[in-house]
Amino acid sequence: MGQATMRTYVYVDGFNLYYGALKDTAWKWIDLPALFATILQPRHEILSVKYFTARLSGRPDDQTKPQRQDTYIRALQRYRPEVEVYFGHFLTNPVRMPLLHPVGNRRTAQVIKTEEKGSDVNLAVHLLNDGWLDAYDCAVVVSNDSDIAESMRLVKDQHGKRIGLITPGTRSPSRQLLAHADFARRIRSNALRRSQLPDPIPGTTIRKPPRW
Secondary structure (H helix, E strand, O other): OOOOOEEEEEEEEHHHHHHHHHOOOOOOOEOHHHHHHHHOOOOEEEEEEEEEEEOOOOEOOEOOHHHHHHHHHHHHHHHOOOEEEEEEEEEEEEEEEEEEEEEOOEEEEEEEEEEEEOHHHHHHHHHHHHHHOOOOOEEEEEOOOHHHHHHHHHHHHHHOOEEEEEEEOOOOOOHHHHOOOOEEEEEOHHHHHHOEOOOOOOOOOOOOOOOO
16 A cells, blocks of 8 residues: 655745745746645645745845735735745845955945845744644755754654755755754755746736846
8 A cells, every 4th residue: 555645734935945046047936836746755745835935125236126026926826825925024234344355445345234034933933833733744844044943843842743854956954954854855956947837827917027
């Protein structure tokens, strides 16, 4: 007899996913459930994909970032009702930072520093709460942020759930996360290429932004 199907929830750190696997690629129009169905074994029945991100603000060099993000999220939610989106927030401030290679007497430069706040905490809370509610048999964490490690440990120790880890891109997985994972996978470019949303989204006028 074959192995039983596992009820699976996927928890996506959007910031980690973007900078680890999507930035500077042509695959940002990503169909998240299709991607994870490709990466995970067939025995995983993906019931929910929880996507944790933050609302972008326009920057001097690119004022259209918020519109592109909004278009993508609307497309994803219309085409994939099993996707739930939760928002943290970004803090953007001008700060003065030291130069790696000083030029003459110039040793610092003013830069725009952006910090994403809340997504890792939101992900950890949902991971724990859904485990407590017995919503899944297996939780798959898509991140490389070691701050999530304690919530993974508690899910395993207190609720006896299986934990999977998917690491975006080619970076080495966090040892703290690996310590609590029953299995680990990577997001590779071939899987991204095969897991794109349709353009336009059927039944809508939502299209992939032309410049992204």
